[in-house]
Amino acid sequence: DVKVTQSSRYLVKRTGEKVFLECVQDMDHENMFWYRQDPGLGLRLIYFSYDVKMKEKGDIPEGYSVSREKKERFSLILESASTNQTSMYLCASTRQAEAFFGQGTRLTVV
């Protein structure tokens, strides 16, 4: 079974903090993705990575950055958290275009 694990289920951070969301997959997938999930907006792609140290912007990269130093780990970084970044964040890795998702991190910025 493919496993995609996000480090936290719930996070509460203050405005202006630097926030790290971690994601680890155990199936040697090359492609990994970060989405945010908001009611009525669906899943919007923030960033994706197709190899170690390689990254591409998605549709809403502003205010975010990513890091992929090892194949199994893909980190999402909020440089200076803002209240409009309160959301559910989903990580996924893909095999033959099929996505396997983590359980999600619900981030609240106060």
Place this chain on the structure above:
Amino acid sequence: AQRVTQPEKLLSVFKGAPVELKCNYSYSGSPELFWYVQYSRQRLQLLLRHISRESIKGFTADLNKGETSFHLKKPFAQEEDSAMYYCALSSPSGGYNKLIFGAGTRLAVHP
């Protein structure tokens, strides 16, 4: 630009009624299309993909390139089908696959 449109935010039906969740896409090449489902308190998971042409949990979806649609259908809805459904498009680009999702449709099946 690649886009996936799900026009209905909520679809409410009674048990035993037919269900059709609509999905339209815009993409200039030959896309690969998927339906993902998220049940309450569970992670998002693949329901079916168009290239497999199989029926999963009684659901089917046919790719109509002329209408650029990939609607999800089930002849008789069950209460356990209540969930959030997302249509997704995978577009190969530069050796990797970018995966784009629609806004989702919540299916509520009432007894």
